[in-house]
Amino acid sequence: MLDQLGNGLLLGIIISVASVALSLLYGVTRIVNFAHGEIIALGAIATLFLSSPIDYRVLFLDKFSPLGLDFFLSCILAVIICGLFGGLLELILFRPLRKGNVGNIAVLVVTIGLSIFIRHLYLLFATGKVQNFPLELQRRQTYLFFDMTPRNLKVLIIGILVMILIGLLLTYTKLGKAMRAVRDSEELSSVSGINSDNIILITWISSSMLAGLAGVFQATINDVRWNMGFLILLLIFAGTVLGGIGTSFGAMVGGLIIGILVQVSVGLPFMEGHTEAKNAVALGIMIVILLFRPQGIFGQKERIS
Amino acid sequence: MNSLLVSRRVIFTIAITSFSIYLVFILNPEGALRILINLLTFAGIYGLSAIGLNVHFGWTGLLNFGHASFMGMGAYVTLLLMPHAAGREGEVTTSGLPIIIAVFFGIAAAALFGLLLGLPAIRLRGDYLAIVTIAAAEIFRLLVRDLESITGGVYGIISYTENLQKFRPEFINSLSLNYEFAPSQAWVGIIAWVSIILTLFLLKRLNSSPWGRALRAVREDEDAVRAMGKNAVWLKLQSFMLGAGIAGLSGVLLAFNYGSLETTVFVPLLTFYVWAIMILGGVGSLTGPIYGSIIFWVIISETDRLAYIFFENANGQQLAGFRFLLVGLLIMLLMIFRPSGLLGKKEELLLDVK
Numbered sequence: 314m315l316d317q318l319g320n321g322l323l324l325g326i327i328i329s330v331a332s333v334a335l336s337l338l339y340g341v342t343r344i345v346n347f348a349h350g351e352i353i354a355l356g357a358i359a360t361l362f363l364s365s366p367i368d369y370r371v372l373f374l375d376k377f378s379p380l381g382l383d384f385f386l387s388c389i390l391a392v393i394i395c396g397l398f399g400g401l402l403e404l405i406l407f408r409p410l411r412k413g414n415v416g417n418i419a420v421l422v423v424t425i426g427l428s429i430f431i432r433h434l435y436l437l438f439a440t441g442k443v444q445n446f447p448l449e450l451q452r453r454q455t456y457l458f459f460d461m462t463p464r465n466l467k468v469l470i471i472g473i474l475v476m477i478l479i480g481l482l483l484t485y486t487k488l489g490k491a492m493r494a495v496r497d498s499e500e501l502s503s504v505s506g507i508n509s510d511n512i513i514l515i516t517w518i519s520s521s522m523l524a525g526l527a528g529v530f531q532a533t534i535n536d537v538r539w540n541m542g543f544l545i546l547l548l549i550f551a552g553t554v555l556g557g558i559g560t561s562f563g564a565m566v567g568g569l570i571i572g573i574l575v576q577v578s579v580g581l582p583f584m585e586g587h588t589e590a591k592n593a594v595a596l597g598i599m600i601v602i603l604l605f606r607p608q609g610i611f612g613q614k615e616r617i618s
Numbered sequence: 619m620n621s622l623l624v625s626r627r628v629i630f631t632i633a634i635t636s637f638s639i640y641l642v643f644i645l646n647p648e649g650a651l652r653i654l655i656n657l658l659t660f661a662g663i664y665g666l667s668a669i670g671l672n673v674h675f676g677w678t679g680l681l682n683f684g685h686a687s688f689m690g691m692g693a694y695v696t697l698l699l700m701p702h703a704a705g706r707e708g709e710v711t712t713s714g715l716p717i718i719i720a721v722f723f724g725i726a727a728a729a730l731f732g733l734l735l736g737l738p739a740i741r742l743r744g745d746y747l748a749i750v751t752i753a754a755a756e757i758f759r760l761l762v763r764d765l766e767s768i769t770g771g772v773y774g775i776i777s778y779t780e781n782l783q784k785f786r787p788e789f790i791n792s793l794s795l796n797y798e799f800a801p802s803q804a805w806v807g808i809i810a811w812v813s814i815i816l817t818l819f820l821l822k823r824l825n826s827s828p829w830g831r832a833l834r835a836v837r838e839d840e841d842a843v844r845a846m847g848k849n850a851v852w853l854k855l856q857s858f859m860l861g862a863g864i865a866g867l868s869g870v871l872l873a874f875n876y877g878s879l880e881t882t883v884f885v886p887l888l889t890f891y892v893w894a895i896m897i898l899g900g901v902g903s904l905t906g907p908i909y910g911s912i913i914f915w916v917i918i919s920e921t922d923r924l925a926y927i928f929f930e931n932a933n934g935q936q937l938a939g940f941r942f943l944l945v946g947l948l949i950m951l952l953m954i955f956r957p958s959g960l961l962g963k964k965e966e967l968l969l970d971v972k
Contacts, residue, residue: 345745345748345749410954415954417744417745418681418744418745419953419954419957421681421744421745421748422893422897422949422953423949423950423953423954425683425890425893425949426946426947426948426949426950426951426953427946427950428946429887429890429942429943429945429946429949430943430946430947430950431946432942432946433939433940433942433943433946434943436935436936436939436942437929437936437939437940437943440935441935543886547752547753547756550749550753551753554746554749558746590760590761590763590764592756592760593756593757593760593761593764596753596754596756596757597757599749599750599753600738600750600753600754600757603738603742603746603750604738607741607742607746
């Protein structure tokens with residue numbers, strides 16, 4: 314069971330970063346974004362496109378050749394691309410919907426349509442093949458009491474640093490305070506001189522950048538697939554709901570717990586030979602949590618009902 | 619005035635449905651009937667499923683995104699109770715219940731699954747309900763795939779179609795010789811459309827009954843229903859069971875149409891297909907899903923031509939990708955520009971979280 318702890322931490326940090334992003338967006342805009350997974354996949358696919366060697370022609374229908382940039386630079390650029398994409402979505406799709414007073418449920422269904430649309434664009438243009446980043450293979454090493462490759466350890470450390478940074482930004486900067494103000498009441502915050510449109514735009518951009526980062530992590534640790542975002546989306550929902558939707562700190566912890574639970578549950582006695590069902594354990598826990606504590610572990614009661 | 623408007627929309631909807639069927643004949647000079655029967659069979663099955671979803675969302679305002687699992691529950695329970703072959707070795711089970719009784723148990727199992735899922739989910743607000751139902755559907759699919767000893771796992775179930783096809787009337791066979799279509803599929807299609815008609819009769823009765831009125835009242839104002847002394851939670855649960863049962867029947871028909879059953883049929887995309895059909899036909903409309911389903915399947919079956927314009931030598935994966943791309947776009951555009959679909963009533967649409 315313990316040998317899975319390293320894997321659990323890695324999956325946990327991916328889900329955690331993505332859950333914070335989803336939770337941030339929900340908190341400020343009340344949108345349950347089913348297209349979140351597709352932004353995660355965009356982070357991975359963009360990195361793959363930017364960093365693969367120029368003569369590498371499997372992907373992208375032989376028509377575009379990859380750029381062959383430095384890997385670390387590619388990751389940063391991919392995250393920025395995701396941020397721009399999220400901002401674009403807000404400007405051309407979600408802001409008009411908000412101005413047109415389209416209800417929450419309708420917007421939720423729109424994000425589902427958007428998710429199906431974008432995901433199959435990836436299938437058409439990035440093919441259904443499983444791809445890997447152009448990185449050399451590394452041997453696992455033992456750190457304290459868990460095994461992972463040096464690269465994955467870096468991912469874990471960067472992930473934790475990003476989380477601390479986000480926590481500090483939300484708590485202490487003017488922007489973070491404004492975001493929380495808009496979350497609590499859009500009307501009251503505009504009365505106080507906060508431009509809620511700008512705050513929502515910034516939220517979309519930062520949420521998408523975090524999602525893109527989660528995608529880069531996921532693809533570095535595992536691989537790049539056209540539907541990788543959708544495969545992990547439900548676990549992200551589980552993490553967000555477990556921590557309490559709309560609370561960033563809760564989403565961090567919830568994501569981490571879900572990741573560890575999924576990987577550790579492989580070692581449970583009744584799971585022997587049923588490793589495929591490991592996601593079912595996490596989703597089942599989410600449903601049970603919702604049954605007894607719908608506001609999540611750290612959520613406040615008035616947010617649900 | 620109002621009734622004039624409604625009847626005009628019905629005429630428009632029937633016209634556009636007939637036109638899309640006409641389009642199939644225009645675009646396929648050869649074998650149009652075979653294509654049409656294939657398309658209408660799928661349309662009937664998915665339309666039935668969309669009618670079930672409409673009971674959830676249109677009548678009661680429950681945001682159910684786990685519809686595929688109700689269809690799957692109906693299909694698996696029915697097939698496993700009848701003579702079939704399952705699993706890696708194709709283990710044959712020759713004994714089993716007659717089809718009518720097996721289907722009855724399948725529908726009951728789907729309805730019970732609806733109750734089981736509804737009990738915790740019903741107390742949650744709309745967007746939470748969406749997450750819980752889609753998660754529960756995935757749990758169902760993962761468990762079915764994993765419990766290979768019972769369900770056949772990834773190897774699926776085969777050799778069960780004879781249970782239904784042995785009752786196929788002779789006239790379908792003789793017609794199929796003259797017009798070149800698959801007789802077994804036509805038989806499934808006929809049953810699907812008969813089921814739709816029977817279901818619609820039942821729902822029409824229920825809709826105008828006190829029960830139906832109470833249900834719509836739950837959607838509009840739950841507190842008011844409670845104040846009138848009705849049990850709102852139990853009403854919602856009944857609606858969940860009714861819709862799930864209808865979905866279960868459509869799942870059985872889907873299994874008979876495919877001829878072999880695999881877990882990959884019941885992925886979340888199946889749910890989204892049904893959602894697209896329901897929105898297109900009109901949320902809350904009784905007959906809407908029928909038209910929505912026919913138009914939807916004409917679009918789906920003719921998109922391959924469109925795909926060939928964008929991708930020369932498109933392979934199967936690209937064709938499938940292109941179809942789903944259009945489904946996503948359709949859901950998005952409908953929800954933005956015409957959330958009431960062809961026949962839905964805007965004032966009956968629940969689009970805000972309550």
